Amino acid sequence: MMKKFLMGNEAIAYGAVSAGVNLVCGYPGTPSTEILETAAAINDGSYYVEWSVNEKAALEVAAGASYAGARTLITMKQVGLNVASDPLMSLAYVGVKGGMVVVVADDPGPISSQTEQDTRHFARFSKLPVFDPSSPEEAYEMVKDAFKLSEEYGTPVLLRPTTRVCHGCASMDVGDERERHQPEGFVKDSKWVIFPRLSYQNHLKIEERNPVLGEKLSTYRFNTLTGTGRRGIATGGISYAYLREALGGANPRVLKIATPHPFPEKLALEFLHSVDEVMVIEELDPVIERELIYLCGKHHLPVKVYGKISGDVQRAGENSVESVRAVLSEYLGLPKPPAPPALPELPVRPPVLCAGCPHRASFYAVKQAMRGQKAVYAGDIGCYTLGNAMPLDMVDTCLCMGADVTIAQGLNRVEPDAKHFAFIGDSTFFASGLTGVVNAVYNNSDITLVVLDNSTTAMTGQQPHPGTGRTMMGENRPKISIPDVLRALGVGHVEVLSPFDHKAAVEAVRRAADIKGVSAVVFEAPCIAVSKPAPLFVVQEETCIGCRKCIRELGCPAIVMHGKKAFIEPSLCYGCALCAQICPKTAIIREGGEG
Ligand code: SF4
Ligand code: SF4
Incomplete structure (x- = not known):
């Protein structure tokens, strides 16, 4: 074992390598990108890594390798799974031979995505197991568990970290042993050719498998039930980490869901039997909340379930320790969170294209x-x-x-x-x-x-x-x-x-x-x-008439007004020469030279 300080994405790569991955592929997308980059950086030559042209191509490359017995890791962001969903939905029916873990990083906020879509829905939709780590350490362990589960059940398995798990860092024990997995090669079999009849049969098998898997996952080490009291809290993913911090010394009944699908019903029922009320704290969609409401209905349990659907927890955006504290102060009567310290007025800094872009x-x-x-x-x-x-x-x-x-x-x-x-x-x-x-x-x-x-x-x-x-x-x-x-x-x-x-x-x-x-x-x-910067440009003060055309039309962040004259900030200018070409007075010239 080695102690390493790793980002969650790095931990996922280390976990996959430790599990004997043979092929890693994916398409870049925040917050998932560093997983594949790390796998490439620590490659000792024993496995193959590629940026595929898109997520669909990546998943299909991995499917082929997995058919031949290779262990495969595919990485993408949540909207990338939309692109890869065509092969994924069919692969869920066809299955795999070598273990396949599909890492899909969700982006609550969203911080750098078009949507706040929740990959846990995709797991249910595709009927695939999904792991939901609450920390970089868990992500490291879960990717190894996901490979085992994938090979045991012959199915792709999803791992769904969210941004703060992907980009959070932790000191963790990392095994220095790398499992060496030798793929046995492709064995011709009609099971690799999807036909309606086969799909029907495999659909039945999946429907039989998932309840069994849900029961098995009820004893999974990261699905836990802790604490005491009749007011329970259910949570999962990074929200669990926020909850632990927000609770301080309090120890209410807490159900932590690390495998949202198949849902660990047995464990959840044990939890529901022990409480009168439940507050569900999760990010993105009310996935755990719906599962608990469903279980209450199915088993006629008089438990009140609160969360996003009831309007007690914010319906969109990221959770935080502060937002969880605010929920807990209402629900458990914990001390109200202190008002955040007043911040100084900061200048507005909208994202802009770089100088010289x-x-x-x-x-x-x-x-x-x-x-x-x-x-x-x-x-x-x-x-x-x-x-x-x-x-x-x-x-x-x-x-x-x-x-x-x-x-x-x-x-x-x-x-x-x-x-x-x-x-x-x-x-x-x-x-x-x-x-x-x-x-x-x-x-x-x-x-x-x-x-x-x-x-x-x-x-x-x-x-x-x-x-x-x-x-x-x-x-x-x-x-x-x-x-x-x-x-x-x-x-x-x-x-x-x-x-x-x-x-x-x-x-x-x-x-x-x-x-x-x-x-x-x-x-x-x-x-x-x-690229390297070209020699910088400067404004000749005596020639500049202060018309602002260079600022008004280009928006280059290197150009500002100093009094009535334009000024180019030398630490920002990249020497692209665009501003010099539009100045009506040719007041902008290359430093030490002509315009
Ligand atoms: S376009 Fe030329 S003249 Fe006008 S403000 Fe910019 S540098 Fe000065
Ligand atoms: S040359 Fe002009 S437009 Fe280009 S980076 Fe410098 S200031 Fe901006």
Whole structure:
């Protein structure tokens, strides 16, 4: 055993490696990303790691490996499971041979997601077991337990940490032994081919299995029943940690649910028989609360159940020690939490595109090209969603990964007199943009695709993708060219250039917009996080007339007003030269040189 100070996501990777994982794959997404990165970082060469192009591809790669007996770990964020749900739903019926753990990180808040969807529902929907850790230490242990359960029952198993478990850190004992699992290889069998008759039979088996599994999980070490008193509390996940802290020395009856599905009914019934009332404290949806209400009805138990449904616990957003304390002070009569100390007024700091970000230059070029024309801008998931902020104001819609190119098509069917643009990043293009482009070409849509190729998956922390050529196994592969892919898919007009050549960029957008049908402009310029800054720019005070155009139109955080003159903060400027190209007085020049 070694003592290690690990983030929850790191702990999950260590747990999987300790359990003898053979293949790790996934798609980056906060708060799950570090799991796969850690697995790659500690890889001694005994297993395979890849960033797949999207979550569906990852799950299918893992399914194939698992059919051949490999132990597989798949990582994604909660909305990624929507993408992977097609193979997951069928795989739940087909089953696996090598253990398969699907880690789906939920994001209460949400802090960096489109939705507050609750993966515990997906477990019930897909009829799969799910583990819900309340700490990084539990996450480490549970991933190992999940592999065992997966192989014992021949089923994929979900592990669902939430953001504070993923990103919280703890000192924990980590086994230095790595189990070496040798996959036996693929054995041909009709069970791997899903047909309606087989699905029917497997459905019956799953319905028989889950109650048995629920009973078994009633004695699972992390499903616990503690404390005394007739006023009980039921909880799970990170809310359990908040509860323990909020309770202080109090010791009420507490049911902790670590496996929300199949629900450990036997343990829950023991709890319900011992209390008159229950307060359910959980994040996201009232999953435990509904299970307890169901059990009370099924067994005619006169227990009052409070929680989100009754309106006693907040229905959305994250819990915290303070929010749990507030609930407990009402419910258990514990001392009211002290009023939080008054905080000083902090300046408002909305998220903005970085100084020197190529997306700013791309959005600005399109905006200038379309000035005075009726145009709608469909955006997508990535840093470039921030293009909707003022002063750019260039993202009119954002739905889900890859939806920019298809939303634009739908908009154009209704308003063909307007010009419709679709903005998509390079990683998103490979993840889920291709089918939308094919749809546009096939159905002769009239849209302009603007690919914002910054050579990385920027928002989640610079992960490689097929366009970068680097893999998580350290190989250099031929880069897949986005312009070549677009041309191969039938996009007739494709221009490739840097958005930092402002005049050329505006002209390229105008040419593309004039094309009837599908056209594309690929703006290539690396994210500032993967490139070196160029020499800085400065404002010549004597030339600047204080018109504020550089601030009003670009919104680069490096430019501020000092009195009546613009000023470039040297610690922020990346030397992209965009502001210098739009200043009407050429007052902005490269430091020590010409404009
Ligand atoms: S655009 Fe040029 S002249 Fe106008 S404020 Fe900025 S630096 Fe000064
Ligand atoms: S050159 Fe201008 S636009 Fe580019 S980062 Fe520096 S201040 Fe911002």
